[in-house]
Amino acid sequence: MNNKTTLRHDWQRDQIEALFELPFNDLLFKAQSVHRQYFDPNTVQISTLLSIKTGGCPEDCAYCSQSAHYKVELEREKLLPLDQVLSEAQKARANGATRFCMGAAWRSPPGRDFPQVLEMVEQVKALGMETCMTLGMLDDEQAGLLGDAGLDYYNHNLDTSPDFYGDIITTRTYDDRLDTLGRVRDAGIKLCCGGIVGLGESRQDRAGLLQQLANLPEHPESVPINMLVKVEGTPLSNVASIDALEFVRTIAVARILMPESMVRLSAGRTEMSDETQALCFFAGANSIFYGEHLLTTDNPAANHDQLLFSSLGIEPMSL
Ligand code: SAM
Ligand code: DTB
Ligand code: SF4
Numbered sequence: 001m002n003n004k005t006t007l008r009h010d011w012q013r014d015q016i017e018a019l020f021e022l023p024f025n026d027l028l029f030k031a032q033s034v035h036r037q038y039f040d041p042n043t044v045q046i047s048t049l050l051s052i053k054t055g056g057c058p059e060d061c062a063y064c065s066q067s068a069h070y071k072v073e074l075e076r077e078k079l080l081p082l083d084q085v086l087s088e089a090q091k092a093r094a095n096g097a098t099r100f101c102m103g104a105a106w107r108s109p110p111g112r113d114f115p116q117v118l119e120m121v122e123q124v125k126a127l128g129m130e131t132c133m134t135l136g137m138l139d140d141e142q143a144g145l146l147g148d149a150g151l152d153y154y155n156h157n158l159d160t161s162p163d164f165y166g167d168i169i170t171t172r173t174y175d176d177r178l179d180t181l182g183r184v185r186d187a188g189i190k191l192c193c194g195g196i197v198g199l200g201e202s203r204q205d206r207a208g209l210l211q212q213l214a215n216l217p218e219h220p221e222s223v224p225i226n227m228l229v230k231v232e233g234t235p236l237s238n239v240a241s242i243d244a245l246e247f248v249r250t251i252a253v254a255r256i257l258m259p260e261s262m263v264r265l266s267a268g269r270t271e272m273s274d275e276t277q278a279l280c281f282f283a284g285a286n287s288i289f290y291g292e293h294l295l296t297t298d299n300p301a302a303n304h305d306q307l308l309f310s311s312l313g314i315e316p317m318s319l
Contacts, residue, residue, distance in 0.1 A: 004037045005259050011214045016207040019253045024245065028283055031252035034259045035284040044309070045099070045262055045287040045317040047132070048092035051295040052120065053079045053104035053113070059136075059171045061159075063196060065231040065296045066105035072233035074296055079104070079113045082120060089124045092291060095302060098319045100124050101132040101155065101192075103295050107172070108137040114145070121149040130319065132192055132222075137172065137180045140187075147187035153222060154184040155192035161208025164201045181216065191220035194266065197250050198228035198242035206250050214257035222287065223254055223261045227268025229297045244276045248283050255284025262287045270298050274308050281312065 019027065035041055055076035060069040089100045102120060109117060117135065124131050133146065134155035146154065159165065162174050184191055193216075195209045213223060227247055230237050247268075254263050264287035265280045272280075289299055300308075309316070 005034050005256075007219065007260060008257075009215050009217065009219075011211050011257060013204070013207055013211055016211050016214075016253060016257065017204065019256060020203055020207060020249055024249070027249060027252050028279070031255040031284045032282055034256050035286070038259050039286055042312075042314055043286065043317045044281065044314050045264075046097045046290040047099040047101050047264070047287060048088075048095070048097035048291040049101045049103060049289050049294050049299075050080075050085065050088050050092075051077075051104070051293075052085055052102045052117075053077065053106065054296060055105055057105035058107050060169060062168045062235040063199060063228055063231070064234065067234070070234050072231055079116060082116060082123065085120050086123055086127070089127055089129060093127055093129055095291065096316045097129070097290055098317065099130040099132055099153070100127075101134065101153075101289075103134045103155070104136070106136040108139070109135045109142060114142065118145060118149040121146065121151045125150050125152075128319075134192075137176055138183050140183055143180075143183040143187035143189065147189050151189050153190045153192045155222075155224070156180050156184065157193055157195050157224065157226075158209060158212050159195045160199055160201050161205040162212065163208055164199070164205040168199055185218065190222070191216075191218075192222035192224060192264075193220040194222075194224035194226065194254075194264070196226040196228050196267075197247055198239070198268070199236060200239045203246070206246075207253070210250070210253055210257055213254075219258040219261050221261060222264060223258055224264040224266035224287075225251055225254055225285070226266040227271065229267050229271070229294070231297065241271075244272065245279075247272075248276065248279045251280045251285050252283035264288065267294055267297070269300050274311075277308065278312055281314065286317075
């Protein structure tokens with residue numbers, strides 16, 4: 001008999017809010033129990049990020065260092081040359097990363113750069129790594145070409161609840177995002193889709209984001225939960241920090257709603273204690289970004305993460 005929690009796509013908002021409101025120990029016990037039905041609890045997948053095109057983005061995402069709408073100290077860069085991307089991917093592979101995620105500060109990929117992006121997918125894949133790209137909105141043709149090039153994952157986040165979304169981004173709609181997610185699925189590419197916690201949203205908004213993700217036609221294979229990294233010069237540079245235990249609760253609810261997905265403890269680990277991260281792993285997070293940089297901000301030092309893994313008895317996941 002199969003005792004696994006069944007996958008649901010019909011979550012109601014009040015049911016999700018009720019999970020958030022459980023006593024902390026009950027919530028974490030439930031999340032860890034679900035986690036153990038689908039995963040080895042002592043294994044965490046490791047991805048490494050590279051910004052392949054930095055800054056000057058026309059979108060106005062209020063959290064982002066790369067938006068041209070805000071005055072942030074950041075050097076803009078054109079698309080990186082292929083050989084530089086490959087040497088970074090090789091370093092990441094040597095350090096134990098199984099997935100290489102490439103991010104570009106675009107609204108959508110420009111035609112002139114697209115052939116080079118496809119080349120990056122093919123050549124990083126040839127190194128024996130999984131590939132992930134996050135390039136903004138895609139049309140059908142672009143999604144198809146990325147799929148043909150062998151792209152494993154496409155990252156495109158919903159970021160927050162539909163209700164709060166307009167407070168954070170005005171230059172593209174929630175539906176634009178959902179459309180891109182549908183095109184990625186149609187092209188046979190796996191989805192990496194999550195959001196950000198700590199934007200000044202309410203608990204209801206956090207429940208609303210997770211409801212959207214869990215009620216997609218298929219759960220995203222990878223669900224990054226970012227904690228806002230506050231960047232000087234952006235409209236959210238002084239927003240109140242999210243309580244660490246509320247962040248852990250968000251991870252736990254994501255795990256319960258999407259039992260089969262990899263839940264990534266994504267941006268924001270530099271600002272978290274080891275104890276908070278340990279609770280996130282207990283709550284069901286089983287993927288991290290590894291390496292000193294995210295896209296434009298810092299990530300914990302690699303030797304710090306090695307010590308953390310070893311003190312928790314966690315092993316990196318192999319492909
Ligand atoms: N430009 C593309 C897009 O937004 O579709 C891809 C890159 S964008 C930087 C990828 C994701 O990183 C965003 O959707 C957001 O969820 C996350 N992110 C960006 N800046 C962040 C910050 N300061 N703190 C936490 N997460 C952030
Ligand atoms: C995701 O959800 N988080 C990553 C990845 N997808 C591309 C990006 C985090 C960015 C953090 C801020 C920065 O370094 O610029
Ligand atoms: Fe541009 Fe992506 Fe940053 Fe939004 S999150 S401003 S789309 S780089």
